[in-house]
Amino acid sequence: MILIPVKDLKNAKQRLAPVADQAARTELAQAMLQDVLREIARWGGRPEVALVTRDPFALTLASQYDFQIIADHANSGETDAIATATHICETRGVKSTLVIPADIPLIRAEELQEIYEVAPEEGSVLVPASDGRQLQATLGGSPGFGQAVRRAATCGDWRGCG
Numbered sequence: 001m002i003l004i005p006v007k008d009l010k011n012a013k014q015r016l017a018p019v020a021d022q023a024a025r026t027e028l029a030q031a032m033l034q035d036v037l038r039e040i041a042r043w044g045g046r047p048e049v050a051l052v053t054r055d056p057f058a059l060t061l062a063s064q065y066d067f068q069i070i071a072d073h074a075n076s077g078e079t080d081a082i083a084t085a086t087h088i089c090e091t092r093g094v095k096s097t098l099v100i101p102a103d104i105p106l107i108r109a110e111e112l113q114e115i116y117e118v119a120p121e122e123g124s125v126l127v128p129a130s131d132g133r134q135l136q137a138t139l140g141g142s143p144g145f146g147q148a149v150r151r152a153a154t155c156g157d158w159r160g161c162g
Contacts, residue, residue, distance in 0.1 A: 001094045002040060002112075005072070005081040006033060006053035006102040030057055032103040041065045043109035047098070052085040058102070086140075098139045115139050 011022070012029035020028070040049055050068035051058050054075055062069050070088055072081045082099050089097050098115060100107070119125045119139050127137040 001047050001089055002049045002098045002100065003082060003085050004036065004049065004051050004100055004102050005078045006051055006055050006058040007078065008075055009055050009057050029103060033058060033061065036102055036104060036107055037061055037065050039107050039109055043112060050085065052081045096140060098137060100137045
């Protein structure tokens with residue numbers, strides 16, 4: 001399953017506050033989400049998709065694309081949302097989850113397909129951003145992947161609590 005965490009877009013893109021007002025930042029975040037969802041919808045043969053959110057705009061888009069929703073009532077952050085969603089997926093018997101940001105620029109369906117093609121039978125695939133400081137995607141399918149996500153959520157670092 002593809003998981004896309006979406007925080008409340010009305011407060012999105014705070015780092016751009018010095019150069020854009022909140023209305024412009026919200027509009028940007030909404031446009032970026034639309035681009036991501038449109039590209040995922042274009043991917044033939046893709047796994048199921050779920051948005052992890054409580055944002056009204058995101059909920060509407062999920063419905064338009066016939067994507068699932070995993071409610072994020074707390075809206076406490078991306079890591080907590082993914083930890084919760086991964087746990088829900090595990091209880092549903094989902095074998096693997098691909099987590100991608102709602103605002104990843106210029107995403108292409110072919111790149112997502114490639115992540116699945118290079119994934120090992122067991123283990124995970126981490127796709128770092130070009131700066132190496134963030135992850136652009138994570139694919140986990142091994143037993144305990146959800147536990148690893150929850151451990152990372154506890155310490156606030158995707159690399160773990162070591």
